[in-house]
Amino acid sequence: MVKEDLCITIPSLFRCPISLDVMKSPVSLCTGVTYDRxxxxxxxxxxxxxxxxxMQILQSKEIVPNRTLQRLIRLWSDSVCERVNSDEFPAENSVPSKDQVVEIIRDIESMNLNRLDSLSKFVRxxxxxxxxxxxxxxxxxxLPMLVRFLDNVDGEVSVRxxxxxxxxxxxxxxxxKLEDSEQLKNLMFKSQSNCLASLLLVLQQGxxxxxxxSVRVLQSVAIDAESKLLIAGxxxxxxxxxxxxxxxxxxALIEAGLSCLISISIPRxxxxxxxxxxxIKIFSKLLSESNSSISISEKVLKLLETVSSCKxxxxxxxxxxVCVPAILQKALKVSFMATEHAVTILWSVCYLSRDQKAQEAVTKANGLTKILLLMQSNCSPAIRQMSADLLKIFRVNSKSCLSCYDTKTTHIMPF
Structure with a gap:
């Protein structure tokens, strides 16, 4: 029996009505039709x-896992693997060898191979x-092949x-794993490139x-001022x-987005x-969320610090x-890094800008006590100086309990 004589008949019930591929995670709609999740x-x-x-209007968008069908697909897949010699006739979802990968790259354009199927093999x-x-x-x-794919995509929207x-x-x-960190950036930002438009499309509809x-790819190419401005433009x-x-x-998506914004937000x-x-309002909401991770809180405060450097x-x-109280809420509670970001932001709005609203918000949120505690902690010299500057601002405020307190001392004993 030769390779061309071998074939596998896939039961139609196992195929997703949208992609026509074997379903990996079958789920059913309220209409009773099952799709890949x-x-x-x-x-x-x-x-x-x-x-x-x-094309029936959905009374509910709830999707329910079809466990029975999933078990049937697994049993069918196992039986196929047992019957088929993988060396002669690789299974549909098998991992290609290095030689096969090289062959696919060589033939993908010249022989008009199915590019979507080829990319799936690369992913596996x-x-x-x-x-x-x-x-x-x-x-x-x-890598140049991938960039060409990003730059030149046509066809129906769903396929694209x-x-x-x-x-x-x-x-x-x-x-x-790239040895040259600028290689992708140089390929993507050539003249008249549509790569950014393709990444944006994935962000919108993927x-x-x-x-x-997509966000990680954007972050990886934002390595200099020019690329950051091209992305922002x-x-x-x-x-x-x-x-x-x-x-x-x-x-995970929020954290990736915050990391990318940190990378590109240096230009004014x-x-x-x-x-x-x-x-800013979104940053405030993220800080106010009780389930935000330490990493997300640190990244949000870093972005607020960055944005606070402009008027x-x-x-x-x-x-x-909500913003200033949320910043104070995270100070001294998240991490050393988060605390330093928080103090820098407060210094920018209260000391540098002398904003009355921000100063009142700090006072109402018991921020002075936190600043005093911070100065007694093992903070950096720069943060200690910012804290001292903040105390000087509130010292001249007649409403402050520190109206007669000398902030030039290095060890604060407020009580």
């Missing part, structure tokens, strides 16, 4: 309220091991999104995992990054843009009634 979730996330197969190969990711990162022509999702996933997997991968990109850090989103015009887009950012922080 990632495909139907993408359909619903795009704002659709109908069943794709029947990269996910298999760190050694495979290093192999792809060093493979000649692989699915294709781009695979491109950003494989790009994210190999990024940390799955959560794909959005995270792409219409809708900063807006989408601000949208994905909303508190109701996935925690980007700080101003963040203030204009209402990012527009300080103004937005002072105008938001």
């Amino acid at each position: 990632s495909n139907i979730q993408r359909w619903l996330d795009n704002g659709n309220n109908t069943c794709p197969a029947t 190969f990269a996910e298999e091991s760190e050694e495979n990711r290093k192999f792809l990162a060093k493979l000649e022509g692989f 999104i699915e294709f781009l999702e695979q491109v950003v996933r494989i790009s994210d997997l190999v990024l940390s 799955s959560t995992d794909s959005k995270i991968a 792409k219409d809708g990109l900063i807006t989408e990054l601000v949208t994905i850090i909303m508190p109701e989103n996935d925690q 015009r980007i700080k101003i843009k963040l203030a204009q887009l209402g990012a 527009e950012g300080r103004s937005e922080i002072c105008e938001d009634p």
Whole structure:
């Protein structure tokens, strides 16, 4: 029996009605139709309220795992693996060898191979091991091929999104293994490149995992002032990054979005843009969330510190009634790094800007006690000096309990 004679018949019940691939995580809608979870979730996330197969209006968007079908698919897959010689006829979801990867790259354009299927093989190969990711990162022509795919995508929207999702996933997997950190940036930011438009499309319409991968790719190319400004100059990109850090989103997605914003927010015009887009209010909500992780709190405070270095950012922080109290709430409670960010922000709005609203907010939130405690802690000289500057501001305030307290001392004993 030769390879061409072998075939596997996939039961139609096992195929997702959207992708026509074997379902990995079958879930059912209220209409009784079963889909693969990632495909139907993408359909619903795009704002659709109908069943794709029947076009019936959904009375509920709840999806229920189809455990019975999942067990049947697993049994069928196991039986196929037992019957088929993997060397002669690799299973549909098998991991390709290094030689096969090289062959796919060589033939993917010249022989008009199915690019989506080829990218899926690359993803499986990269996910298999760190050694495979290093192999792809060093493979000649692989990274330029991915950038060409990002730059030149056509076809139906649903197909384009699915294709781009695979491109950003494989790009994210190999990024940390690149020997030349500027290679991807130089390829993506060539003249008239559409790569940023493709990454934005994934952020707008992709799955959560794909959005995270897209954000990481953006962060990896934001390595100098020019690239940061190019990213900020792409219409809708900063807006989408601000949208994905909303508190109701996935925690991993929020953290990735915050990391990317930290990377690109050094230029003054980007700080101003963040203030204009209402990012301060979102930062305040994230700080006020009881379930925010230490990492998210640190990143939010870092961004607030960055934005507070411009007049527009300080103004937005002072105008938001929640922001300063939320900053004080996290001071001394999260980490040493978070505390230093918090003091720097308070110094910017209370001492540098001398904003009356911010000063009153600190007083009402018992911020003076925290500043005193901080000065007695093992903080850095710069933070101790900022704390002393803050106490001087409140010392001249007739409402402050420190109206006659000398802040020049190095060891504070307020009681």
